[in-house]
Amino acid sequence: MTDNLLILPIFAHLLTAILLIFAWSHINLQRVISLFGHFMALVLSLHLFSKTWKAGILTMQAGGWKAPFGITFVSDTFSATFVVLTAIAGLAVGIFSTVSVTKARMQFGYFAISHFLMMGLNGAFLTGDIFNLYVWFEIVIISSFVLMTLAGKKPQMEGAIKYVAMNMLASTVFLTAIAILYGLTGTLNMADLSLKVAQIEKKELVSVTSLLFFVGFGIKSAVFPLYFWLPSSYHTPPSAIAATFGGLLTKMGVYAMMRTFTLVFVPDAFTQHVLIACAILTLFTGAMGALNKTSIRRMFSYLIICHIGFMIGGLGLHTHVALAAVVFYLIHDIIVKTNLFLATGIIHKIRGSTDIRRLGGLYEEYPKLSLLMAIIFFSMVGIPPLSGFWPKIGLFQSSLDQRSYILLAAFILASFFTLYIIAKMWSEVFWKDLPKRPEETNEFTELPFFKQTLLIVPVVGLALVSLYIGLGAENIMIISNRIATNMIDTGYYLDAVLNK
Amino acid sequence: MQSTILKTATNYLLPLLLLFSVFILLRGHYESGGGFVGGLVASIAFVLHSFAYGLERTQKLLKYPPKSFIPVGLLLSFMSGVLPMFGGKAYMTGVWSSEPLPVIGLVGSALFFDIGVFIVVIGVTLTILFTISESIDQ
Numbered sequence: 001m002t003d004n005l006l007i008l009p010i011f012a013h014l015l016t017a018i019l020l021i022f023a024w025s026h027i028n029l030q031r032v033i034s035l036f037g038h039f040m041a042l043v044l045s046l047h048l049f050s051k052t053w054k055a056g057i058l059t060m061q062a063g064g065w066k067a068p069f070g071i072t073f074v075s076d077t078f079s080a081t082f083v084v085l086t087a088i089a090g091l092a093v094g095i096f097s098t099v100s101v102t103k104a105r106m107q108f109g110y111f112a113i114s115h116f117l118m119m120g121l122n123g124a125f126l127t128g129d130i131f132n133l134y135v136w137f138e139i140v141i142i143s144s145f146v147l148m149t150l151a152g153k154k155p156q157m158e159g160a161i162k163y164v165a166m167n168m169l170a171s172t173v174f175l176t177a178i179a180i181l182y183g184l185t186g187t188l189n190m191a192d193l194s195l196k197v198a199q200i201e202k203k204e205l206v207s208v209t210s211l212l213f214f215v216g217f218g219i220k221s222a223v224f225p226l227y228f229w230l231p232s233s234y235h236t237p238p239s240a241i242a243a244t245f246g247g248l249l250t251k252m253g254v255y256a257m258m259r260t261f262t263l264v265f266v267p268d269a270f271t272q273h274v275l276i277a278c279a280i281l282t283l284f285t286g287a288m289g290a291l292n293k294t295s296i297r298r299m300f301s302y303l304i305i306c307h308i309g310f311m312i313g314g315l316g317l318h319t320h321v322a323l324a325a326v327v328f329y330l331i332h333d334i335i336v337k338t339n340l341f342l343a344t345g346i347i348h349k350i351r352g353s354t355d356i357r358r359l360g361g362l363y364e365e366y367p368k369l370s371l372l373m374a375i376i377f378f379s380m381v382g383i384p385p386l387s388g389f390w391p392k393i394g395l396f397q398s399s400l401d402q403r404s405y406i407l408l409a410a411f412i413l414a415s416f417f418t419l420y421i422i423a424k425m426w427s428e429v430f431w432k433d434l435p436k437r438p439e440e441t442n443e444f445t446e447l448p449f450f451k452q453t454l455l456i457v458p459v460v461g462l463a464l465v466s467l468y469i470g471l472g473a474e475n476i477m478i479i480s481n482r483i484a485t486n487m488i489d490t491g492y493y494l495d496a497v498l499n500k
Numbered sequence: 501m502q503s504t505i506l507k508t509a510t511n512y513l514l515p516l517l518l519l520f521s522v523f524i525l526l527r528g529h530y531e532s533g534g535g536f537v538g539g540l541v542a543s544i545a546f547v548l549h550s551f552a553y554g555l556e557r558t559q560k561l562l563k564y565p566p567k568s569f570i571p572v573g574l575l576l577s578f579m580s581g582v583l584p585m586f587g588g589k590a591y592m593t594g595v596w597s598s599e600p601l602p603v604i605g606l607v608g609s610a611l612f613f614d615i616g617v618f619i620v621v622i623g624v625t626l627t628i629l630f631t632i633s634e635s636i637d638q
Contacts, residue, residue, distance in 0.1 A: 004585050014578060021571035064584075064593040 005048055006060040006075050006126060009083050012041040013119035020112035027106045031098045034111040038094040041118065042087040045080070052080040057496040059128070067128070067497050068192035074128035074497055078327070078483045082125040082255060085331060088465060089247050089338040090118045092458035096342050097240035099451045100349070104151040105238070113150070117143035117244065124252055128497055130178055130264070131188045133256060137174070137220070141167050144249060147241045148233070159236030166219055166229035174216030180209050181264075191497035193264045194490060203268070210265040211274065214257065221253025223312055224281040227305045231289060234304070235297040235354075239345025242297065246304055247338030251330055254311050258326065262487040267318055275316030280410040283309030287417035296344055296354045296425060300337075303380070303421065306414050307333055310395060313407050317398050324484035325394025328476055332387040332469050336380045339462035343373045346455055347429065349444040356425060361434035369456070370430050372463055377422045379466045382415060387470035390477070503552070510552040517545035525618050526604060526611075535614035539621025546622075547629055555633055566630060569623030577616030580609045 016037025023029045052058055052075045060073040075083070094114070101110050120139035127133050141164070148160040182188055184205060185196035200206055215226070222230040230250070234242055261267055267275065286306025293299040307329075314326035346369070347362070348354050363370045375386070382388030392415060399408040444452065469476050486492065521542035528534030550558035559565070584593040596608040 004591060007591050011578075011582070018571050018574045018578065021574070024567065061590055062592050064590045 003051075003058045003060055005044075005051060006058050006073050007062075009041050009045045009048060009087065010119050010122045010126065012037060012044055013115045013122065016040075017112045017115035017119065020115060021109070024109065025107070027103065030106065030111045034094055034115065035091075035098065037115055038087070038091040038118075041122075042084075042091050045083040045087040045122075048075060049080040049084045052077060057492060059496050066499070068187050068189035071132050072128035072189060072191070072497050073126050074191075074493070075126055076483075076486060076493060076496075077479065078255075078259075078486065079125045081327075081331065081479060081483065082251075083122055085334045086118065086121050086125065086248060088462070089244070089334055092338060092342065092462050093240050093243050093247075095454055095458045096243070096345065099447070099454045100240050100345055101238060102151065108150050110147070110150060113143050113146045114241075114244065117147065121248055121252055125255060128190050129188055130181070130190055130193065130260075133259075134171070134174055134178060137171060137252075137256075140249065140252065141171065144245060147244075148237050152237075156236045159233035162229045163233040166226070170216050170219035170226075173212060173219070177209055177212035177216055180212065184209065189497065190259070190263055191494045194494060195498075197264055198266075206265065207268060207271060210261070210267070210271055213260050213265070214271075214274070217253045217257040217260070218278070219253075221250045221257065221308055221312075222282075222305045223308060224278045224285060227282065227285070227308075230305060231298055231301040234301040235295060239297075239341050239348060243338045243341035243345070246300065246341045247334050250304060250308060251334050254308065254330060257312070258315060258323075258487070261315060262323070263490055263493065267316070272316050272318060275312055276404060276407050279309045279313030279316055280407055281309075282306070282312060283410040283414040287414050287421075290421050291417070294356050296347065296356060296359075296429070297341070299421060299425065300340055300344065303418060304337060306418065307337075309414060310391070310411065313399070313411065314395050317395075317402050317404065317407070319398045319402065320481075320484050320488055321394050321401070322398035323487050324477070324480040325391040325398065327480035327483045328394065328473075329391035331476060331480065332379070332391060332466065335462055335466045335469065336376060336387065339376045339459060339466065340380065342459050342462070343376055346444065346459065347373075349447075349455070350442055352443065356428040358435060359429045360432035361430075363430040372456075372459060373430075374426075375463045375467065376459075377426065379463075379470060381419045381422050385470050385473070387466045387473070389470065390473045506552045510548055514545050514549055517548070518542055521545065521618075525614060528614055529608075529610065535617030536621055538614075539618040540625065542618070543622050543625035543629070546626055550630075550633070555630060555637070559630070562626075566623050566626035569619050570627070573616045573619030573621075573623060575616070576619065577613045580612035580616060583609050583612075 016033060019033050020030050023033060056076070058075045061067060062071045062073060064070070097110070097114070117140055120136050120143060124133055124136035124140065127136060145160055145164050148163060149156055152160070178188070181193065184200060185193055187193055187196055197206055219226040234245055237245070261271075265271070283306055286302050286304075286309060290299050290302035290306060293302060310329055311326050314322040314329070344354060347359065350362070350366070351359050353359060379386040380388050382392050392411065395411055396408060399405075399411060444455075447455075521538045524533040524541060525535055525538035528538070546558055546562065549561065581592040584595050585591055587595070589595075594608050594610050596606055600606045
């Protein structure tokens with residue numbers, strides 16, 4: 001069964017990007033086209049989600065070449081959920097960037113490149129072929145590199161070089177792992193790999209290959225020993241770009257890891273131990289790193305790393321409850337982290353700095369805005385009944401069931417550290433009196449009302465989505481339970497792709 | 501640099517190279533060649549022209565800035581993939597004409613994909629090289 005609907009979210013972004021290149025020198029036209037493209041992508045992905053939810057799984061064999069020979073695109077609940085989340089985050093960032101991104105960046109094709117990035121993300125979520133996954137990763141890396149360096153000065157260049165060097169290394173490791181896997185099995189289709197890998201007798205070879213994949217995806221999603229590129233590069237680009245990176249890019253690595261470690265490799269005891277050990281260290285180092293930072297954006301970069309630990313830990317536990325919790329966590333994290341960086345962008349516009357020593361008094365001047373940001377921060381910390389709380393219950397519960405007490409301790413400790421860091425930041429940025437500064441610049445109040453609205457609306461929208469994730473947790477739980485069931489019993493996926 | 505030999509040679513080489521690039525493009529379906537290599541050869545022809553006559557005359561020869569080639573090629577490639585979807589087939593399914601055309605033979609949607617790549621490569625390569633040589637001249 002072939003369903004072309006599957007590829008339409010990718011096309012929405014590709015076509016938008018092409019139109020944007022046609023409109024290269026007309027910036028206002030570009031803003032409109034870009035917003036329209038994001039909106040279309042959201043509509044299409046919601047349509048895709050509802051159709052996938054009804055049918056269970058949709059597949060498309062590109063070029064009509066049957067799997068395992070052609071490239072298959074698969075949309076199961078997991079993929080479709082991520083496509084929807086990407087579209088929501090993309091639309092929010094798209095609206096925000098029409099005002100926040102500088103003219104110089106727009107003139108060098110900011111909008112076109114950001115749509116290519118979105119296309120790459122959608123492709124990575126929808127592909128059912130491991131080499132094709134690599135290609136989408138490359139599209140994302142190249143676009144993100146351009147976004148980082150566009151109209152950039154020395155700090156952007158410095159951040160971008162670290163970013164690209166590490167990500168190129170990750171891609172090389174990933175590609176090597178694919179080559180070895182192809183040598184072992186003779187196939188690249190993930191469904192077919194799932195069958196062939198299970199038949200290999202030398203289990204050690206499979207374990208080693210799976211760890212190579214872990215290293216490759218681990219660098220991209222900033223897992224413990226290989227995370228250092230993230231905090232040294234994510235604070236350099238403008239907030240709209242950092243929001244895309246912080247919200248979506250590392251999660252793409254986690255998504256790929258979840259896919260390979262549930263469908264292709266089923267982790268044995270050794271791999272599970274490695275995953276759990278890395279998760280504990282990621283939780284710990286991420287939290288420690290965030291403690292002594294004075295720039296909010298650096299602080300949040302470390303919190304991204306810390307929270308990746310929750311997901312890897314859940315993947316390592318590999319029970320139904322844990323996997324459902326990880327999926328829930330991912331859904332919550334994409335929305336909240338994107339929003340976090342957008343909110344930071346507004347703070348930067350108001351005060352012209354993100355250094356907590358130079359910030360203060362926001363609550364007094366902007367009480368409504370502060371309340372809005374409080375929702376984001378408390379959702380991230382996981383104060384019940386907000387969105388970060390629910391997945392943590394699942395993670396605590398399954399680490400107790402599995403007797404991984406150190407992991408449980410790390411989960412709890414990381415939650416407390418997050419709370420402490422956010423509380424510290426809150427009192428410094430919002431409650432403390434504004435320290436005296438010689439020149440007072442407030443870019444935000446200088447903007448016309450319409451532009452202010454364009455900056456606030458996406459933050460409000462994403463905050464509402466995260467409120468829904470928290471308050472309507474039972475609906476999200478239904479989705480993540482179904483995804484977890486499908487991860488553990490992969491039979492339906494294989495049947496759909498290989499047409500059995 | 502003004503060299504009569506280079507100028508004279510370029511007058512003959514430019515059409516020859518362009519013709520050759522089209523040959524490579526068309527050859528690409530079953531044998532080695534294709535849009536990417538063809539596009540490179542075509543852009544070399546224009547680079548040679550800019551060596552002999554200077555950048556401004558090449559830009560005049562091209563009429564449009566090379567940057568504007570990029571979206572045209574992308575759109576062509578994109579459409580060639582989308583075309584079979586209107587007939588209810590999967591994305592990028594090869595659709596072929598029923599009657600062979602003279603000289604070229606059977607025409608399929610894959611050819612238009614390759615022509616798109618050809619145009620994009622010319623656009624990208626010339627944009628990069630022209631930008632570099634402009635910044636050197638300044």
